Amino acid sequence: MWGYDMTLRAVLIGAQTFGLTGVHTDVEVMHKVLGKHGFTDIRAHVEKEASYGGITKALRELCRDTRRGDGVVVYFSGHGSLRGDLQYLVPFDFDESTPADFRGFLAAELTAVVRVLTRITSNVTCVLDCCHSGGAVREAAGEPGRWRLKSVAPADVAHDDGLARAAALARRNAPLVPHVVRLAACQQHGSAFEAEVRPGAGRQGVFTAALAGVLDTPAARQVPWSALITRVRDRVKQQHMLQWPDAGGPSGRLPFSLEERSEPERLPLVRRDGRFVVPGGALFGLHRQDSVRMVFPHDDPWREPTDREPGEREDTTVRATVDTMEGGDAVLRTEPEAGPGTDAASDAPAGEASLPAGLFTAELPPGSYALPLRVHDRRFVYVDGDGTLADALRRRLADCPRLAGAHDGQLFATVLLRNGTATVLNRDALPFREPLQANPSQISRITGLLEDLARGDRVRALCAPEGPARLAAEAECRFEIEAPANSGIWRPMARVGELLYEGDRYRVTVTNHSDEPLYFWVLGVGLSGRTALVTNDQPGGYRIEPHGASHRTTRTTKPIRITWPGDVPRLGPRRETVHLLVGDRTMDLNVLTSVGPRRSADVTDPALMPLLHEVWEAFRDQTLEGGDQFHYRVHTVQADALPRPRETGARIR
Known part of the structure; x- marks a missing residue:
């Protein structure tokens, strides 16, 4: 093994x-x-x-x-x-x-x-x-x-x-x-x-x-x-x-091993006021009329099996549609399942008559989650090639919830099939990664890469919401870059057009000026297209105490270093995006990160603290899951990364 x-x-x-x-x-x-x-x-x-x-x-x-x-x-x-x-x-x-x-x-x-x-x-x-x-x-x-x-x-x-x-x-x-x-x-x-x-x-x-x-x-x-x-x-x-x-830390691993497998995009699911809700659904790319499948596990080890349940039962799955957006949360409406037993005259909400009664309780089965099936925000991919492999790849794209095949228009990526290799090109015709082998056994790997890149592209486009989802509380956010490198001297980063060189370091500071506690996360979409929760030692968010509190009203991350991943051709410039997301309650944002095996990361060490802080700051502040609506703002730096170190004495823009 x-x-x-x-x-x-x-x-x-x-x-x-x-x-x-x-x-x-x-x-x-x-x-x-x-x-x-x-x-x-x-x-x-x-x-x-x-x-x-x-x-x-x-x-x-x-x-x-x-x-x-x-x-x-x-x-x-x-x-x-x-x-x-x-x-x-x-x-x-x-x-x-x-x-x-x-x-x-x-x-x-x-x-x-x-x-x-x-x-x-x-x-x-x-x-x-x-x-x-x-x-x-x-x-x-x-x-x-x-x-x-x-x-x-x-x-x-x-x-x-x-x-x-x-x-x-x-x-x-x-x-x-x-x-x-x-x-x-x-x-x-x-x-x-x-x-x-x-x-x-x-x-x-x-x-x-x-x-x-x-x-x-x-x-x-x-x-x-x-x-x-x-x-x-x-x-x-x-x-x-x-x-x-x-x-x-590297929570995508299987238990007690180094193996990481591509997993379905599991979204959080709660029961609130008698309705199914994906908290933070707006952050995860959901919108009205998008489709998801809710999954309710049946493997609770504390429940003794009955005579009618001699073996392990399969999970219950139910299809649902995003009915409304409340704040940043997606409220779901279940869809009726075809077949006998559907009671359209039931008093239950539309489509819920055939659901097991236990799913209407305040507490869902442990480990319940939602899977996106079809979303409005899809990325278009052109397969440039002929033959059975190209046709099979096009069919597979049609089954991906966040991808779609296309021949022209606003293409997100092009899969170039030539001489037994598959190269995924970005909008600037630069390869995202080194070429992959092009054969039927690699189709899942190719589509997995495209899904990972699509996730990164969607996260890269995150912006502060308008309307009810917008955070009203005041927080001061500051992005800084070290200049000259390793000097300990920090200057403000330009929000657009900053040039980053291999080995450069940046940091983020957040100050809470409001009368309520806030949480923040740093998300990075690196030059490889991978998404990393840079604050991965606290996936639920760093807490910042209210203005006037005795401590932790301002928090600064440890420096984050820019590196060029080994599986990305050294051609550039490449886009490097840093999001600072500030919200009013804890939210596990691991679902936004890249999945599957990683040969290298876009930061030297994604964790922001040495283990001295990482271990202990994993004990975060208490909040009640599934309470009020989630509200947030996004502050962004869109920079260009170059595959060489900053020259000694080079002029800082």
């Missing part, structure tokens, strides 16, 4: 402290699930082995024993804390801390360990079931005794030594840590909980229970993290917990 001699290794750490009672169960459950996924070296550390020294030793030994090509998991269950800028996990012996011996395991120390691991193997997954909301351990309001917060910040624990260690580990220009899939239990400054997730089963981490349940399904091995995390999130939501689990 893997193609090389490798071992799957895991270190599972469970620090059951300050009132938690389900941590050991978390470790046992993860041990069992990872064993089913082929892990043969699983090292569990609880009680005294989860002390500060025990955690340090366990991770040092993992680094020592890991070999090139191995798959590695680092898992922690317990309390997490944040004191000012000091972020740390809470080991078993945390309460033995002294001013000269702080026993919190710093995020910076975790960063250093993971950096070592990624130098050995690219297959690293970090799972944290904890939070750092900064409050003392307490019962959650509303239902005493059921929920328990997994965060703690004891005021009487001295942390002088922790501050000194953090300062010593900080490196101004430390390289980013790539290749790490980050699975987080909750949002930044939010809360992770443990609870009795099943009657009589005892407490355990709500996130761990949901994650283990999803991974224990037969389909899990063939579904990427980005899709699995939506099912985890839905299961957590069904426990009535205000958590937002997320997957950062």
Whole structure:
């Protein structure tokens, strides 16, 4: 399966402290699930082995024993804390801390360990079931005794030594840590909980229970993290917990591997006021009268099968049309399915009479999503060639929801079939990528490339909406480029016509001038046509606190470097687009990014923070999914990238 001699290794750490009672169960459950996924070296550390020294030793030994090509998991269950800028996990012996011996395991120390691991193997997954909301351990309001917060910040624990260690580990220009899939239990400054997730089963981490349940399904091995995390999130939501689990880093990978597969374009789906809604549908290219297919899974591992359901049931699918746009959200109207059993006289909305009754509840089956079938915003492709391959490619284009065959007009791309190769050309007749082989077995690869490029072209055209979807709140946005290169001197970027050279760096700053919290994302459509969520360490958005708050009212990304991908001919200039999107609630924008295998990226490391921030800032702020309408604005830089470094002393425009 893997193609090389490798071992799957895991270190599972469970620090059951300050009132938690389900941590050991978390470790046992993860041990069992990872064993089913082929892990043969699983090292569990609880009680005294989860002390500060025990955690340090366990991770040092993992680094020592890991070999090139191995798959590695680092898992922690317990309390997490944040004191000012000091972020740390809470080991078993945390309460033995002294001013000269702080026993919190710093995020910076975790960063250093993971950096070592990624130098050995690219297959690293970090799972944290904890939070750092900064409050003392307490019962959650509303239902005493059921929920328990997994965060703690004891005021009487001295942390002088922790501050000194953090300062010593900080490196101004430390390289980013790539290749790490980050699975987080909750949002930044939010809360992770443990609870009795099943009657009589005892407490355990709500996130761990949901994650283990999803991974224990037969389909899990063939579904990427980005899709699995939506099912985890839905299961957590069904426990009535205000958590937002997320997957950062290269979340398009299949679990515990480096493999990435092209997946259908899964759009989020919620039930709101008795209607099916695609939140953020405008961002995903939906408009009135577009068609989608809603998919309702039936593989909930927590549901016991009945005698009438001896095996795994197939998913239910229902066709729907975008009826209206409310804010940036698409409200769907289901279409009647042909055949017997359709009751046109039903009191249900048009076309919904034949749907299973359970789909009218407020909570959809975990992992429900929508697939675009036919959209108004299609990209036209001309196939320049003759013969059976050209005809087959034209037929395949007719089945793609965002593509259409054409001979003239506003062409998006041309597929040139010559001498056994297929070259996809852009509007300027420049090849998007290096040529592909032209034979029947490559049709899916060619259309997959076209769909990926069409997604990028659609994202490139994003602009601020007018009308109800427009964000009214005020935010100041600033794009800057470093000039001269590596000088630390930054100047404003031109919004149109800026020339970018290989090796240039830019950054984005957002300041919230409104009285409400806002979220922002940076989307890049690179010179290769690929789309990247540059803020991929927080797919749900970076939170910016309201004007007048004590912290985080302004946030600046780490510098993003322009590189020329190895599979793009060095011909130019090429268009480089940077979108800063500001919205009023969290939204997972991973669906906008390029899918399938990537040989290189359009930025050196798409993540904006070193793992020191990436791991911890995956714990993002709480919002209720499926609440108010989504409103947003888009701020854009349209630049031209050249395939050479900026000359020393060259005049800056």
